[in-house]
Amino acid sequence: MSDLFDILLTAGFWAATIRIVSPLIFGTLGELICERAGVLNLGIEGIMTVGAMSGWMWVYQGGDLWGGVIFAALMGAIFGLLHAIFTVHLGLSQHVTGIGITLFASALSYFVYRMLLPDATTPPKIVPFQPIEIPWLSDIPLIGEAVFSQSAMTYLALLTVPAVWYVLFRTPVGLAVRMSGENPVAVEAQGINVLAVRTAAVMVGSAFMAVGGAFITMSWFDAFYFGMINGRGWICVALVIFASWNPGRALVGALLFAGLEALQVRAQQSVGAFIPYQFFLMLPYVMSIVAMIIMARKTKYPQALLVPFRRGERV
Amino acid sequence: MTDLQPVLEFRNVTKRFGSLTANDAISLSLHAGEILALLGENGAGKTTLMNILFGHYRADEGAALVDGQELPPGSTQAAIQAGIGMVHQHFTLADNLTVLENITLGTESLYAWRQDQKKARAKLVAMSEDYGLLVDPDVLVSSLSVGERQRVEILKALYRDARILILDEPTAVLTPQESDNLFATLKAITKKGLAIIFISHKLHEILAISSRIAVLRRGAIVGSLETAVARREQLAELMVGVAVARPKLTAIAKGEPVLEISGLSTDGAGASTLKDVNLTIRAHEIVGIAGVAGNGQSTLADLLSGLTQRYAGSVRLNNSALPTGDPRAVVAAGVGRIPEDRHARGMVGEMEIWENLISEDLRSPDISNSGIIINSSKSKSRAVRQIEEFDVRCSGPEAETKLLSGGNMQKLILARALSRKPTLILANQPVRGLDEGAIAYVQNQLLQARQRGAAILLISEDLDELMSLTDRIAVMFHGQLSDAIPTGDRTIAEIGLMMAGQGSVTPGEERSLDH
Ligand SMILES: Nc1ncnc2c1ncn2[C@@H]1O[C@H](COP(=O)(O)OP(=O)(O)OP(=O)(O)O)[C@@H](O)[C@H]1O
Ligand SMILES: [Mg+2]
Numbered sequence: 001m002s003d004l005f006d007i008l009l010t011a012g013f014w015a016a017t018i019r020i021v022s023p024l025i026f027g028t029l030g031e032l033i034c035e036r037a038g039v040l041n042l043g044i045e046g047i048m049t050v051g052a053m054s055g056w057m058w059v060y061q062g063g064d065l066w067g068g069v070i071f072a073a074l075m076g077a078i079f080g081l082l083h084a085i086f087t088v089h090l091g092l093s094q095h096v097t098g099i100g101i102t103l104f105a106s107a108l109s110y111f112v113y114r115m116l117l118p119d120a121t122t123p124p125k126i127v128p129f130q131p132i133e134i135p136w137l138s139d140i141p142l143i144g145e146a147v148f149s150q151s152a153m154t155y156l157a158l159l160t161v162p163a164v165w166y167v168l169f170r171t172p173v174g175l176a177v178r179m180s181g182e183n184p185v186a187v188e189a190q191g192i193n194v195l196a197v198r199t200a201a202v203m204v205g206s207a208f209m210a211v212g213g214a215f216i217t218m219s220w221f222d223a224f225y226f227g228m229i230n231g232r233g234w235i236c237v238a239l240v241i242f243a244s245w246n247p248g249r250a251l252v253g254a255l256l257f258a259g260l261e262a263l264q265v266r267a268q269q270s271v272g273a274f275i276p277y278q279f280f281l282m283l284p285y286v287m288s289i290v291a292m293i294i295m296a297r298k299t300k301y302p303q304a305l306l307v308p309f310r311r312g313e314r315v
Numbered sequence: 316m317t318d319l320q321p322v323l324e325f326r327n328v329t330k331r332f333g334s335l336t337a338n339d340a341i342s343l344s345l346h347a348g349e350i351l352a353l354l355g356e357n358g359a360g361k362t363t364l365m366n367i368l369f370g371h372y373r374a375d376e377g378a379a380l381v382d383g384q385e386l387p388p389g390s391t392q393a394a395i396q397a398g399i400g401m402v403h404q405h406f407t408l409a410d411n412l413t414v415l416e417n418i419t420l421g422t423e424s425l426y427a428w429r430q431d432q433k434k435a436r437a438k439l440v441a442m443s444e445d446y447g448l449l450v451d452p453d454v455l456v457s458s459l460s461v462g463e464r465q466r467v468e469i470l471k472a473l474y475r476d477a478r479i480l481i482l483d484e485p486t487a488v489l490t491p492q493e494s495d496n497l498f499a500t501l502k503a504i505t506k507k508g509l510a511i512i513f514i515s516h517k518l519h520e521i522l523a524i525s526s527r528i529a530v531l532r533r534g535a536i537v538g539s540l541e542t543a544v545a546r547r548e549q550l551a552e553l554m555v556g557v558a559v560a561r562p563k564l565t566a567i568a569k570g571e572p573v574l575e576i577s578g579l580s581t582d583g584a585g586a587s588t589l590k591d592v593n594l595t596i597r598a599h600e601i602v603g604i605a606g607v608a609g610n611g612q613s614t615l616a617d618l619l620s621g622l623t624q625r626y627a628g629s630v631r632l633n634n635s636a637l638p639t640g641d642p643r644a645v646v647a648a649g650v651g652r653i654p655e656d657r658h659a660r661g662m663v664g665e666m667e668i669w670e671n672l673i674s675e676d677l678r679s680p681d682i683s684n685s686g687i688i689i690n691s692s693k694s695k696s697r698a699v700r701q702i703e704e705f706d707v708r709c710s711g712p713e714a715e716t717k718l719l720s721g722g723n724m725q726k727l728i729l730a731r732a733l734s735r736k737p738t739l740i741l742a743n744q745p746v747r748g749l750d751e752g753a754i755a756y757v758q759n760q761l762l763q764a765r766q767r768g769a770a771i772l773l774i775s776e777d778l779d780e781l782m783s784l785t786d787r788i789a790v791m792f793h794g795q796l797s798d799a800i801p802t803g804d805r806t807i808a809e810i811g812l813m814m815a816g817q818g819s820v821t822p823g824e825e826r827s828l829d830h
Contacts, residue, residue: 170429170430171427171428171429171430172419172420172421172423172424172425172427172430173425173426173427175412175416175419175420175430176420176421176425178409178412178416179409179412179416179417179420182409182410182411182412183407183408183409183410185403185407186407186408186409186417186420187420187421188371188391189369189391189401189403189407190391190395190420190421190422190471191390191391191392191394191395191396191421192392192420192421192425300411302411303409303410303411311371312371312372312373312389
């Protein structure tokens with residue numbers, strides 16, 4: 001037990017947590033934006049794969065790092081548009097479409113990767129984002145190393161949380177997004193095009209997801225592997241519920257999950273001799289299920305989540 | 316006034332839904348400072364016409380003109396900009412957002428980087444004081460009462476400088492007190508030069524508030540007259556096409572007790588918890604329960620419908636205990652249910668008419684093979700017979716249920732409940748939101764059931780209805796039920812006092828009266 005406490009006091013543990021949390025932040029905020037507008041986006045797992053592949057590929061083909069991030073976001077937005085056409089404009093099942101998008105987007109990513117790099121046996125590498133030490137702040141013990149010696153994309157992820165909160169809760173467009181997820185008829189009755197708001201929200205949310213994927217290949221690791229997203233997209237979907245559709249609480253939930261994952265890796269090394277390592281692998285998921293059960297009782301779902309809106313229909 | 320240009324004019328508006336013509340070449344005009352009442356049966360096309368004006372629907376022919384300018388069809392935004400404000404029949408508010416958020420949505424550019432909340436709040440507060448529409452801008456809509464929600468809807472329109480205000484059946488969900496407040500507000504609004512279109516089925520309201528009346532029947536305008544010269548009977552006849560009279564009770568000998576409730580209490584605290592309720596209803600008898608909504612009527616109705624699980628006391632139906640918490644068993648035991656909210660509880664809007672009609676007897680051999688596989692041809696032909704018998708106006712048994720107007724949906728519920736020949740009928744607000752013709756129809760059906768020997772519990776907020784339709788009346792207040800004494804032994808005024816908690820609601824004599 002004391003081993004575990006020792007781990008909690010190392011800067012390495014906290015640095016790992018902050019790294020692991022970054023893609024979860026992008027993904028969770030992306031899903032949150034979609035759902036606030038009333039659209040569940042289960043394409044997230046595939047869209048993160050697209051982002052991971054396309055951002056990395058951009059850099060591998062000679063583009064620069066930020067160009068890769070933007071390219072990944074663009075790709076994400078395109079798949080978001082696809083999801084929106086089916087679910088928002090045609091009113092098809094959001095579950096089925098989302099899972100379809102995940103299958104399609106993942107398969108397409110692997111296919112393109114193989115097409116462009118037919119002979120690669122070991123995954124080729126790029127030079128990823130490097131840590132940037134923030135002057136002064138990085139000198140603070142523990143926190144300095146953990147939070148202020150990260151890559152630019154991690155800083156971006158952390159700044160995105162207040163930015164998304166601000167847009168959702170303090171701007172007219174954020175109000176339109178939230179209202180679309182609560183009562184689309186009310187939005188239309190105020191002269192705003194619900195379909196446009198929802199489509200835009202799904203595209204922006206999907207771009208966030210893709211950037212989350214790109215973080216994994218461009219900042220955390222330096223190569224693209226198959227199966228790399230490894231269920232992170234589904235975790236984001238759960239985190240949105242855990243967070244009650246609130247960006248600040250999404251950050252807390254993502255940190256909790258990331259912390260458990262970082263702890264798990266380290267615990268395997270210290271106490272792994274007595275307990276099978278699978279137990280530790282399982283830990284973050286068990287904890288998130290427990291947390292969900294506790295939190296989900298109080299959550300207020302966006303009332304029009306999953307409800308398609310059709311103009312001119314009797315309401 | 317007629318020499319001035321009208322602020323609003325409909326020119327030959329026609330709207331069809333498939334083979335149904337919902338609006339048939341409607342021409343109508345509205346002047347500033349005027350309250351025009353639009354009167355018509357359920358399904359006459361009132362809401363459709365307003366939806367065209369507001370840009371929810373596009374007309375197939377014709378156009379709406381504001382100040383002589385044609386409105387671009389199908390654009391809500393253009394309608395709002397032209398000064399039209401609409402209070403929809405079903406509120407269009409987001410429950411989990413605040414009053415201020417609901418009102419300011421769409422009033423600022425979507426590309427602005429911030430909302431000017433302070434200015435918006437100041438404008439709203441000033442406006443609500445100006446018009447006497449008081450609401451707290453910062454509370455969630457979900458915490459508001461129905462009357463307050465309606466104030467928010469009106470403020471929403473006024474906030475956007477509406478000059479033409481449309482109210483689609485605004486009083487259907489209001490208590491009489493709230494309706495009076497609304498009327499005062501509307502009069503004040505017209506003094507400021509706004510024009511109002513007021514939609515309602517309730518003749519006395521229309522006569523009280525409007526300056527002109529237009530009557531719509533089956534999509535066409537069948538009459539337009541000054542309120543000053545209009546008479547009630549004439550309007551009813553215009554609306555329905557034939558003279559209608561609400562049915563009256565005829566004397567009939569009472570039978571055996573069908574429903575016997577004694578010492579009934581439910582768990583919990585609050586006004587809607589039942590406290591020691593006693594009531595007996597016999598065959599051939601209609602007993603009314605009067606009361607302001609929220610005093611326990613719904614709890615009692617839920618319990619008799621088999622929705623509530625736990626209670627203390629005894630409820631007996633035809634001399635055996637009423638099954639609890641098991642709606643199917645309750646239906647099988649002979650209870651016919653007409654629920655309070657036909658949309659939420661009565662029917663599944665997304666399903667077809669025939670599916671809704673069989674939903675209470677899925678296991679019956681009439682409609683299924685050995686209770687497992689639904690025989691859809693049998694079910695549909697039974698549905699056709701029911702549709703005919705209960706005069707439901709629809710395109711056939713396969714029509715989507717939510718497309719029906721309120722009155723037709725209620726007839727469908729009657730068809731489902733009464734076809735089984737129930738021994739106890741639970742009618743909770745059975746005529747709410749219905750037009751004169753439909754009201755007469757529903758009430759006649761209940762009287763026929765009474766004639767046949769059913770016991771009927773009629774819950775209503777409408778005292779006129781209770782006085783004309785019941786054998787005995789009891790009053791519910793704070794979960795307590797007064798004795799049910801013969802209708803006519805108390806005046807409407809006395810009952811009104813009891814509904815407000817004054818006068819005696821404590822039971823005492825009933826047992827001696829019945830046994
Ligand atoms: N979107 C739609 N699709 C198909 N039919 C419709 C649609 N909207 C309305 N209708 C039909 O048009 C007719 C007129 O309906 P409308 O809602 O205008 O009636 P109303 O006069 O407002 O009745 P109520 O008093 O019940 O509100 C009804 O028969 C209704 O079923
Ligand atoms: Mg209507």
